[in-house]
Amino acid sequence: MEILNTFNLLVLTGVFLIYKWVNNKLNYWKSRGLQVSDISPLENLLNIIFARNSFADRGLELYTDFKSKGIEHGGFYILLKPFYMPINLDLVKSILQVDFQHFVDRGVYMDEKNDPLSAHLFSLTGKKWKNLRYKLTPTFTSGKMKMMFETVVDCTKGLHKLMDKTNGKEVDIKDVLGRFTTDIIGSCAFGIECNSLEDPKSIFRQKGKEFFEADLIRNAKFFMAFSFPQFMKTFNIAFIPRDISSFFMNLVKDTVEYREKNNVKRKDFMQLLIQLKNEGKLVDDEKMEAEKINEDENRITMNEITAQAFVFFQAGFETSSTTMTFCLYELARNKEIQKKLRTEIIQTLDRHGGKITYENVHEMTYLDQVINETLRKYPPLPNLNRICTKEYKIPGTDVILEKGMQVMIPVVGIHRDPEYYPDPDKFDPDRFTEENKKSRHHFSFIPFGEGPRICIALRFGVLQSKVGLIALLSKYEFSVNKKTVEPIQFKASSIVTAAEGEIWLDFKKIPEGN
Numbered sequence: 001m002e003i004l005n006t007f008n009l010l011v012l013t014g015v016f017l018i019y020k021w022v023n024n025k026l027n028y029w030k031s032r033g034l035q036v037s038d039i040s041p042l043e044n045l046l047n048i049i050f051a052r053n054s055f056a057d058r059g060l061e062l063y064t065d066f067k068s069k070g071i072e073h074g075g076f077y078i079l080l081k082p083f084y085m086p087i088n089l090d091l092v093k094s095i096l097q098v099d100f101q102h103f104v105d106r107g108v109y110m111d112e113k114n115d116p117l118s119a120h121l122f123s124l125t126g127k128k129w130k131n132l133r134y135k136l137t138p139t140f141t142s143g144k145m146k147m148m149f150e151t152v153v154d155c156t157k158g159l160h161k162l163m164d165k166t167n168g169k170e171v172d173i174k175d176v177l178g179r180f181t182t183d184i185i186g187s188c189a190f191g192i193e194c195n196s197l198e199d200p201k202s203i204f205r206q207k208g209k210e211f212f213e214a215d216l217i218r219n220a221k222f223f224m225a226f227s228f229p230q231f232m233k234t235f236n237i238a239f240i241p242r243d244i245s246s247f248f249m250n251l252v253k254d255t256v257e258y259r260e261k262n263n264v265k266r267k268d269f270m271q272l273l274i275q276l277k278n279e280g281k282l283v284d285d286e287k288m289e290a291e292k293i294n295e296d297e298n299r300i301t302m303n304e305i306t307a308q309a310f311v312f313f314q315a316g317f318e319t320s321s322t323t324m325t326f327c328l329y330e331l332a333r334n335k336e337i338q339k340k341l342r343t344e345i346i347q348t349l350d351r352h353g354g355k356i357t358y359e360n361v362h363e364m365t366y367l368d369q370v371i372n373e374t375l376r377k378y379p380p381l382p383n384l385n386r387i388c389t390k391e392y393k394i395p396g397t398d399v400i401l402e403k404g405m406q407v408m409i410p411v412v413g414i415h416r417d418p419e420y421y422p423d424p425d426k427f428d429p430d431r432f433t434e435e436n437k438k439s440r441h442h443f444s445f446i447p448f449g450e451g452p453r454i455c456i457a458l459r460f461g462v463l464q465s466k467v468g469l470i471a472l473l474s475k476y477e478f479s480v481n482k483k484t485v486e487p488i489q490f491k492a493s494s495i496v497t498a499a500e501g502e503i504w505l506d507f508k509k510i511p512e513g514n
């Protein structure tokens with residue numbers, strides 16, 4: 001009897017201590033004077049693990065919760081881990097830009113030794129990130145975009161072929177555009193013709209889909225990689241499945257060797273990366289010449305090439321195809337806007353003999369507005385993340401962010417805030433006229449992030465999206481097919497903003513000469 005009592009007492013004490021400990025952890029923000037979201041930590045966790053809602057929905061939910069309380073910033077927990085979310089746009093600006101030195105890293109998973117493909121620009125930290133960003137920046141100048149332009153336009157041939165083959169029928173536009181951007185990235189980043197538009201079973205497309213396709217395990221890994229990267233590292237869990245990483249490693253190795261052996265040069269990212277590997281600089285880098293950058297230090301290794309090509313693939317194909325997909329969907333619903341845009345496209349092309357050129361893409365100002373309105377309503381990365389790398393006092397408050405604190409920037413929340421965008425669900429490109437833009441805070445539109453860690457390939461992402469839209473809208477008219485489930489829901493299991501299910505559009509070829 002006595003033993004049992006002691007045992008019971010021990011258990012009770014244990015339970016009590018655990019309770020105190022958990023309570024203490026979940027008191028983190030309150031004791032620091034920050035309001036906490038009403039969404040419970042357990043709910044947050046279950047939503048993520050069981051893909052009950054999407055990353056976009058979660059960001060929106062938190063943002064709306066804080067905004068409705070009229071607060072400038074707030075805290076929340078996943079499991080027992082505290083996160084910080086700024087709501088006020090000046091605070092967003094401080095974190096992304098003004099006080100960037102305190103928020104250099106994203107704090108996502110990376111393991112250079114075990115998972116060499118994960119050591120890419122998106123996940124690298126501190127000095128390593130800074131050096132690589134510096135080396136890669138010349139890869140994305142407007143000069144380089146011009147050089148690659150032809151390669152991008154070449155991929156529209158496959159797009160037209162595929163559409164013409166299905167003429168008179170409806171089309172699963174998400175799938176078609178996913179194949180289009182796969183071809184572009186395959187061609188520009190890896191220098192291979194993957195022809196996934198012709199052959200949807202092409203291995204390159206399969207591997208891309210596989211990487212993004214989410215099951216329970218993959219979901220859990222995504223979640224861990226973003227929220228608890230150290231756990232993955234400690235237990236040696238590779239984020240990138242081994243077969244996918246070996247596929248890409250071999251692909252890049254073969255390409256580089258082939259080009260070096262046969263002295264093949266192509267106008268693509270791979271060529272620029274090879275040049276960085278061998279020479280440590282890009283030929284026309286006047287800036288580097290002027291600053292007498294040490295070329296040897298600047299060389300990149302084979303693994304680094306592969307990791308960068310991989311992140312171009314990962315960050316490049318899904319973001320742009322999602323943008324085009326949502327854009328065409330909105331145009332199919334808003335016929336007047338579609339008509340106005342088509343008129344601009346056809347008139348501009350006609351002025352240049354019907355050809356898409358680098359220059360005439362930039363003359364299309366309404367297209368720019370339409371794309372930005374799409375990126376507003378459907379930002380491909382719905383939330384940005386940063387980690388506090390140096391203790392930071394939130395300006396104008398007593399709240400201190402400790403080193404290691406995770407910060408989530410609610411992009412989609414901001415983009416759908418009626419304070420900045422009245423009637424936020426309405427698709428209205430006129431929000432992006434010069435005049436209307438001026439009336440808004442600069443940080444009310446951040447689809448590419450901001451500050452030193454802004455999307456390095458912003459220009460390329462916009463360019464390939466524009467080229468795809470020009471190619472389609474100049475030749476076909478779109479409307480929504482009954483099979484599309486409306487209103488569109490965000491796909492729960494995906495980090496990148498995507499539609500749940502297919503988006504089916506009806507299309508009609510526009511007679512030539514109209």
Ligand code: HEM
Pocket residue numbers: 121122123133311312313315316317319320323379380381384385446447448449450451452453454455456457458460461462465
């Ligand atoms: C419409 C298309 C695209 C969108 C909306 C987009 C959006 C973004 C966003 C939001 C970030 C994070 C920025 C931040 O944290 O402040 C990012 C980073 C990045 N993106 Fe993009 N992106 C697009 C296309 C591309 C393409 C085509 C590539 C490559 C060819 C690319 C490569 C990258 C890389 C490497 C980073 C990490 C940059 C760094 O940490 O220094 N993106 N992108």
Ligand SMILES: *[C@@H]1O[C@H](CO)[C@@H](O)[C@H](O)[C@H]1NC(C)=O
Pocket residue numbers: 368369372432433437448
């Ligand atoms: C659209 O967004 C891009 C990238 O943020 C920007 O450079 C461009 O000026 C914007 N255009 C319009 C019309 O808002």
